[in-house]
Amino acid sequence: MSTDYTYTAEKPDTAPRGKISKGLKRLLIISGIIIAAELIWLFGISPFIPFSTIDIHTFSGLEKKDVLSLAGIDDTTSFASANVNVIKEKLSSHILVESVMIIKRFPDKLSIFLTPRQPAAVALTTINGLGNQPKQSLVYVDRQGVFFKEIDGNSAEIKIPVISGIENPQIYMRLPDALVSLTESLSSIAASSPELLAAISEVRIERKAWEGFELVLYPVHSSIKVRVENNLTEDTLRFMLLMLNVFDSNSQKPEEIDFRSGMGSYRIREQSS
Numbered sequence: 001m002s003t004d005y006t007y008t009a010e011k012p013d014t015a016p017r018g019k020i021s022k023g024l025k026r027l028l029i030i031s032g033i034i035i036a037a038e039l040i041w042l043f044g045i046s047p048f049i050p051f052s053t054i055d056i057h058t059f060s061g062l063e064k065k066d067v068l069s070l071a072g073i074d075d076t077t078s079f080a081s082a083n084v085n086v087i088k089e090k091l092s093s094h095i096l097v098e099s100v101m102i103i104k105r106f107p108d109k110l111s112i113f114l115t116p117r118q119p120a121a122v123a124l125t126t127i128n129g130l131g132n133q134p135k136q137s138l139v140y141v142d143r144q145g146v147f148f149k150e151i152d153g154n155s156a157e158i159k160i161p162v163i164s165g166i167e168n169p170q171i172y173m174r175l176p177d178a179l180v181s182l183t184e185s186l187s188s189i190a191a192s193s194p195e196l197l198a199a200i201s202e203v204r205i206e207r208k209a210w211e212g213f214e215l216v217l218y219p220v221h222s223s224i225k226v227r228v229e230n231n232l233t234e235d236t237l238r239f240m241l242l243m244l245n246v247f248d249s250n251s252q253k254p255e256e257i258d259f260r261s262g263m264g265s266y267r268i269r270e271q272s273s
Contacts, residue, residue: 047080052108059116061096067112070094079107087112095148095172117142120187121163121203122151125170138162143187145175159198160190165205178213178230179205185232196237203232214260219244225256 054073056064068074071087084102091100091114101113119140126134127150138151138158147169151158163182166175175183182203189197202218217226222244228236236259247253254266 047107048078049108050076050078051082051110053110055109055111057111057113059096059114061116062094062114067091067114071112073110077110079104079110082110095146098142098144117144117146117148118187119149119160120183120190121160122158123147123163123166123169126168139169139171141169141175141183143183145180145183147171147173159194161186161197161200162202163205164202165207182215182230182232189232189234189237193234193237196234196241199237199241216256222247224253226259227256228259 054068056067058064058067070093071090073082073087082104084104088100088102091097091112096116097114098117099115101115103111103113105111117140120143121141122138123141125137125139125147127137139147140149140151141147141163148171150171174180182205186197186203199220200217201220204216204218205213206216207213213230215228215230215232217228217232217240219226219240224244224247226240226244240257240259243257257266
């Protein structure tokens with residue numbers, strides 16, 4: 001006896017799966033549109049919108065509004081239009097500015113950091129006073145050898161040495177390359193051992209007979225001059241002060257001590273009878 005079995009294949013229900021597929025496509029399309037819009041805003045629009053934040057770190061003598069004017073930055077300046085190199089060049093042209101650092105933060109922030117010139121010494125100059133009458137004044141010179149500012153106020157309050165032997169220095173002038181090492185040394189000594197620098201009232205630059213320069217130091221509390229090569233160091237100043245202390249209690253003193261050979265040599269004139 002045979003038995004027939006009939007199998008009926010049910011058609012799978014694809015409707016829910018089709019709905020999920022369509023919903024996923026819609027979601028992807030919407031997400032793509034949102035991402036595209038954000039990218040267009042982020043890279044195509046926001047860099048051209050004026051800066052929302054401009055941080056300026058300046059110093060006394062150069063106001064923030066003056067920095068903006070000098071840099072050529074106004075209410076329309078944006079991330080895309082601000083050329084860092086051009087702005088840096090403009091700000092560096094100001095005589096009081098030693099260095100400039102500029103940071104652009106995408107998409108709408110700008111930071112400017114200005115470092116002022118610091119005086120390493122002062123120099124005597126002649127300027128036009130009232131009625132165009134010449135008068136003597138003091139100007140600051142920085143560690144790079146740049147004369148950058150006339151001194152206001154009481155010169156007695158100055159705690160750095162005077163550099164002499166320079167022919168009428170003026171603001172914007174710069175020392176010869178051979179003498180920049182002097183202002184660099186003065187700046188370095190002022191930072192590490194200011195008490196040594198305070199012991200010198202004047203540094204006179206004297207040209208050698210053939211080539212180069214040498215220095216004549218005038219101590220604050222002694223009438224004895226000290227002659228050195230153009231390589232002023234802390235060790236030289238310490239040795240100088242040590243020798244000057246030795247002569248403090250001596251009735252016979254040299255007019256000058258010579259350190260050019262590395263050793264202090266001097267000659268005491270014999271008193272005439």
